[in-house]
Amino acid sequence: MEKKNIMDAPVLYDEQNTFRGVMKRLFRENKLAILSLVIIAIFVIGAVFAPWLTPYGYEDIDPINRLSGLSKEHPLGADELGRDVLTRLLYGSRISLLVGIVPTIISMLAGAVLGIVAGYMGGRVDSVIMRLADIMLAFPSMLLAMVIMYTLGDGIINIFLALALVNWASVARIVRAETLKLREAEFVEAARSIGVSNFKIMWRHIMPNCIPSMIVLFTLNIPSAILSESSLSFLGLGIEKPMASWGMMVNIGRQYLYNNPELSLVPSIAIMLIVLAFNFLGDGLRDVLDPHLKKQ
Amino acid sequence: MEKMTLQVNDLCTSFFTDKGEIKAVNHVSFDVPKRSIIGIVGESGCGKSMTARSVMRLLKYPGKIVSGSIAIEDKELTALTEAEMSNVRGEEISMIFQEPMTSLNPVMKVGKQVQEVVLLHRKVTKQEAKKEVIRIFEKVGISEPEKRYECYPHELSGGLRQRVMIAMAMICRPKLLIADEPTTALDVTVEAQILELMKNLRDEIGTSIILISHNLGVVAELCDYVHVMYAGRIVEQAETFELFDNPKHPYTIGLMNAVDSLEKKQGVLDTIPGTVPNLLDLPEGCSFEPRCGKRCEKCVECVPELHEIAPGHLVRCHACGQEV
């Protein structure tokens, strides 16, 4: 009892970056981020349970009600072939969320590995990796994605590849900067003084300390991937028809903008909502995870 | 009777965090007589810096002055608006910090930074202000003041930067200078120079100084009065010679033994067992009780009052007899 009392430290700032701790702080400090989380959850539920939420399939056509506007049968209208817009929106969110998340994960992993290796090893390895990244960043990313889609053809896997290839460089840059800071940290020097191998130092010391900034980067990269897919689909370079994607829906609706604005408007609003939600969530997480940015 | 430069009465400052209220400064009262140097000593987290920041009203969120009064000559600082307070800062009270690098703007010449302070508080032309700056640079012992005027902070050594900070603090001849660990980041030989400089400034300009330090040696060297703080409270206060000759509070004695034993040849150094208590969860009684060798039942029950055991010598301890 006595001894314990002596050794117990005054713990003032032990708020840990565990999942629960982060969520608690997020809830307390940033209601907007929580609202964003709810919106994202609604879209995810919509995407997963789409077949049970609507009586139609995304290819089902209803020629009588084509371009009928908002109605009881089609709460958000029906398109030029009489396909239900709400249904297509729900199925489209599958594509948008997948396209937001999968290429982002791929580019995050690739960027993180390359960034950590470049930052930690330095020298020639660093130069080669970072010059490659510079080349990627110097290229207009949309153009690059379009070229890739042209050569590879339509299809969701190709979209994943194109977007991952476009995004890894910026991730690598940020992770490298973080690594350069961590490399000089005393605890890394301590590991070296023990004789821990370079690989283990990167894996056990540098990577875990990069995770908070990577989570933030992740939530901020998702909306840009969603937007890129929408733009590609809008340009007719994306998902294979007749699959639904929000960008493609905006593109189709363009021709009927005057009489049936809902065809473009509904998917546009969906894109805007999800992009904003991810952005706000990312901002909120950054405030919570990075103590230096804590507001007064 | 000599007048006081600063009177702090029953000051309480708290930080309102998610975990609860942290009482960083707990019913602290002290006076700073004119032309005197008073020292506040204690270990990290004892509230000495927060006391200083409260006087400057420079508390960081979520800190707040809860109660008490701070008066500089007859002006009550807690009642001032933020705008009035910023006039007081620099003009009547100024402060220097431990790390002079972070207190200076890295992309601005140091001379310009000091000149700005002059222009802010005095109605003078830029030429006159520059002359004033060079004069104060000389006074604080900066060699080649014209050349240093054009330097950026990173071109100066730690000691010179601290001199620039002191110049900036002293240029309006404030009534009170608060020095928060001014020499902790400096080497001993530079520390000796800076302490000498502070003493000279007091003697020549007549500014009162509050010196905050964890180093008993620095305090013994410079101060007229010393206040020892522990866990947000003043536990002992006395005139310097009286305190060092006759320490009464077990914490003060422990600190002094710890320092003294470094000089003696002995097998084991004296320490104070344990660590500083958690300010969120202070003991009900005396906050030093868990580490104290002289504790009794009374210490667990209630916080002792500061009481006078000799003229001007106050102690907050149940074991230090009121019999005197």
Add this chain to the structure above:
Amino acid sequence: MQDNTLIKVQDLSVEFPLSSKKKVHAVSDVSLEVKEHEVLALVGESGCGKSTLGKAMIQLIKPTAGEVSFKDAVITNMPAKAFRDYRRQMQIVFQDPYASLDPRMSVRDIIAEPLETYNVCATPKETTERVVELLEAVGLSADHLYRYAHQFSGGQRQRIGIARAIALNPSFIVCDEPVSALDVSVQNQILNLLKDLQERFGLTYLFISHDLSVVRFIANRVCVMFLGKLCELGDTETIYTNPLHPYTRFLLDAIPKADPHRRRKERMLLSGELPSPVDPPSGCRFHTRCPYATEKCRTQEPEMKPVEGRMVACHLYAE
């Protein structure tokens, strides 16, 4: 006298390039020996190269010139594989107990890291048991195993750092300002612990400090450094009671005494500024600040010579 030398440093220099022409002369031609089971204190002001020298001795920094030998083997430029056996015999305790522990690792993982790196224990369970032993050796307990560094006070973190350093039973530990970030009362606890461990395990320390007052208790010998050069090296009591090099005298005099009766009437103040290690002064590096400097000091570099039972590099004691 030669046979019990543990580490020998011969004409060691460390330089850091600033640009193609300029470089920082952090350590210049330093030679010294650390004997087995002794505590050698390395004292000097910030920027004098003491940490660099300490880190170069255990090969954390590559020296530019000179060599370091450890128990008869020259470890400078040794191939990495062969050096592994020496690496584990040399450890370091860092100054900043906040920065030297990985914030994302539990105490158990931090202390287990050296054990796992050299496969000291057969099973994770054995490793944990060893970690508990180490925690107890530094005054912590098994209750602290799964906590994170930020849940501890500075003194406790330093204990964790020490446990990590002694985990592999090293023979030589560089203590790089281990107590300068700590409060007075805690500082003494850590000093007691370091001394206790040194006696119990027969360790050898290079104790780096900017504070001469801390050194007296722990060190057998003291070595004073100024701007990458050694000034004075001798037994602790000799140096404290009768310092010869002017710089050592300034250092000792500048320590503020915790006794107002010993306030100095007249301070011995060093004049001028610390010269830059990029462009160190010619001759004796201290001559720009030394009140006794002569023409000889400006041109000719003093050698370390035995004077009154210690080594001094100063022309004042030429004959």
